[in-house]
Amino acid sequence: xxxxxxxxxxxxxxxxxxxxxxxxxxxxxxxxxxxxxxxxxxxxxxxxxxxxxxxxxxxxxxxxxxxxxxxxxxxxxxxxxxxxxxxxxxxxxxxxxxxxxxxxxxxxxxxxxxxxxxxxxxxxxxxxxxxxxxxxxxxxxxxxxxxxxxxxxxxxxxxxxxxxxxxxxxxxxxxxx
Amino acid sequence: xxxxxxxxxxxxxxxxxxxxxxxxxxxxxxxxxxxxxxxxxxxxxxxxxxxxxxxxxxxxxxxxxxxxxxxxxxxxxxxxxxxxxxxxxxxxxxxxxxxxxxxxxxxxxxxxxxxxxxxxxxxxxxxxxxxxxxxxxxxxxxxxxxxxxxxxxxxxxxxxxxxxxxxxxxxxxxxxxxxxxxxxxxxxxxxxxxxxxxxxxxxxxxxxxxxxxxxxxxxxxxxxxxxxxxxxxxxxxxxxxxxxxxxxxxxxxxxxxxxxxxxxxxxxxxxxxxxxxxxxxxxxxxxxxxxxxxxxxxxxxxxxxxxxxxxxxxxxxxxxxxxxxxxxxxxxxxxxxxxxxxxxxxxxxxxxxxxxxxxxxxxxxxxxxxxxxxxxxxxxx
Numbered sequence: 001x002x003x004x005x006x007x008x009x010x011x012x013x014x015x016x017x018x019x020x021x022x023x024x025x026x027x028x029x030x031x032x033x034x035x036x037x038x039x040x041x042x043x044x045x046x047x048x049x050x051x052x053x054x055x056x057x058x059x060x061x062x063x064x065x066x067x068x069x070x071x072x073x074x075x076x077x078x079x080x081x082x083x084x085x086x087x088x089x090x091x092x093x094x095x096x097x098x099x100x101x102x103x104x105x106x107x108x109x110x111x112x113x114x115x116x117x118x119x120x121x122x123x124x125x126x127x128x129x130x131x132x133x134x135x136x137x138x139x140x141x142x143x144x145x146x147x148x149x150x151x152x153x154x155x156x157x158x159x160x161x162x163x164x165x166x167x168x169x170x171x172x173x174x175x176x177x
Numbered sequence: 178x179x180x181x182x183x184x185x186x187x188x189x190x191x192x193x194x195x196x197x198x199x200x201x202x203x204x205x206x207x208x209x210x211x212x213x214x215x216x217x218x219x220x221x222x223x224x225x226x227x228x229x230x231x232x233x234x235x236x237x238x239x240x241x242x243x244x245x246x247x248x249x250x251x252x253x254x255x256x257x258x259x260x261x262x263x264x265x266x267x268x269x270x271x272x273x274x275x276x277x278x279x280x281x282x283x284x285x286x287x288x289x290x291x292x293x294x295x296x297x298x299x300x301x302x303x304x305x306x307x308x309x310x311x312x313x314x315x316x317x318x319x320x321x322x323x324x325x326x327x328x329x330x331x332x333x334x335x336x337x338x339x340x341x342x343x344x345x346x347x348x349x350x351x352x353x354x355x356x357x358x359x360x361x362x363x364x365x366x367x368x369x370x371x372x373x374x375x376x377x378x379x380x381x382x383x384x385x386x387x388x389x390x391x392x393x394x395x396x397x398x399x400x401x402x403x404x405x406x407x408x409x410x411x412x413x414x415x416x417x418x419x420x421x422x423x424x425x426x427x428x429x430x431x432x433x434x435x436x437x438x439x440x441x442x443x444x445x446x447x448x449x450x451x452x453x454x455x456x457x458x459x460x461x462x463x464x465x466x467x468x469x470x471x472x473x474x475x476x477x478x479x480x481x482x483x484x485x486x487x488x489x490x491x492x493x494x495x496x497x498x499x500x501x502x503x504x505x506x507x508x509x510x511x512x513x514x515x516x517x518x519x520x521x522x523x524x525x526x527x528x529x530x531x532x533x534x535x536x537x538x539x540x541x542x543x544x545x546x547x548x549x550x551x552x553x554x555x556x557x558x
């Protein structure tokens with residue numbers, strides 16, 4: 001059975017660049033945070049032509065291949081508070097809402113992101129088990145491909161693990177706070 | 178544990194943010210694309226709770242960070258922003274709020290990347306009580322900044338890289354021409370991207386004067402406003418001329434262009450362009466230096482031929498416009514944080530004013546590559 005996956009904006013954009021978005025949504029039950037859906041996933045750069053191509057997720061939403069979730073204010077406030085106090089950096093709206101949803105509304109979902117801050121935040125919050133790299137996600141969907149271009153590096157399991165390690169260090173540093 | 182009163186806090190801060198912008202319920206409802214203002218009224222009363230995504234819409238429309246609505250405790254006091262030709266409209270207040278957000282985010286990025294925060298190396302306690310003080314300060318600051326003979330050409334970079342001034346060039350329409358601010362974040366200058374490049378250089382120098390005399394101006398501000406005499410503004414203009422048109426460079430170049438004791442309009446314009454200032458600013462500086470008579474300059478400035486020559490010659494200067502592209506220093510500091518995982522990609526794109534999909538292309542323009550690990554360092558003794 002397909003597993004619920006919550007995707008960050010970069011993963012969606014990369015899936016379009018790779019031309020695998022339709023296959024991905026066919027293999028997984030895909031969820032996006034409302035902020036990611038409505039503001040962040042706007043376009044991608046076509047690797048062949050170099051042109052920017054608009055992304056329209058409306059049809060996927062209409063035919064049920066994509067779900068959009070809203071985070072309750074309390075969840076977001078809590079995620080904001082934890083990120084600010086335990087990680088300290090600067091986060092975006094989409095990442096924050098996705099983290100809040102992963103924690104409160106989609107505990108059985110995997111959160112796929114290539115964002116170093118979001119990965120660390122998830123680890124610090126104690127949600128490491130819900131994280132997955134894009135490379136692993138594609139493998140799980142039978143969409144295996146070699147992550148050997150420079151653009152792929154951000155989405156690779158190797159880079160993902162580096163961020164998880166860094167998140168674990170930050171967790172150890174902030175434990176007891 | 179989530180706080181039970183967060184919805185009430187958010188509602189109250191929405192109202193506060195709207196009122197601080199001077200927006201009526203109806204005007205705010207239009208800005209937020211609500212069909213009627215009653216919806217907004219019920220949100221502000223706490224009768225209708227917003228979702229996170231809706232709150233993001235509010236934050237953007239009101240020029241606030243999300244944390245302004247969500248953070249525990251009282252909102253921090255907003256740093257003082259001082260304007261030159263402030264229009265006082267909602268657009269002005271929005272530009273001011275976004276300037277504050279920029280300064281605070283910039284300082285936070287500096288802190289996260291391990292740089293010194295708030296280091297305005299030129300000091301804000303200079304006293305200027307006369308035109309002689311203006312001239313003295315102009316010379317002193319020019320030496321401290323180690324400006325070249327054509328200061329306008331490097332002013333932006335030196336201010337930011339060497340003096341720790343955070344610069345924001347923003348398209349703000351008729352909101353105002355320029356503003357400055359100091360605070361825990363250091364010192365910052367906001368200039369209008371819709372102004373001509375030579376005007377922007379002048380605005381930077383003008384605002385620098387306000388930063389340098391910030392403490393003194395804080396004491397005299399009320400009296401100044403009451404008397405209605407913009408003496409400090411004239412001092413700031415004088416300082417800008419001193420800084421951008423140093424006597425030691427302008428004098429010899431002016432004399433070199435004289436023919437039979439006269440200088441052509443074209444040469445005036447070319448000299449102004451060479452120094453990166455307006456022709457008017459150059460001519461008044463030459464009066465101040467005793468190289469031209471006031472009456473001759475007034476006559477020249479009223480002459481349509483000078484305006485025509487100036488307009489035609491300036492067309493190419495727009496190519497030197499800084500635009501709204503973030504400065505190299507700001508991008509570098511933010512990129513360091515991105516590499517450290519201390520700023521998210523979504524926030525990075527927002528700070529740089531680019532779509533999420535364009536991060537790699539944007540970074541390449543500055544010579545950076547997110548896929549590079551940038552390992553390796555040299556020990557300093």
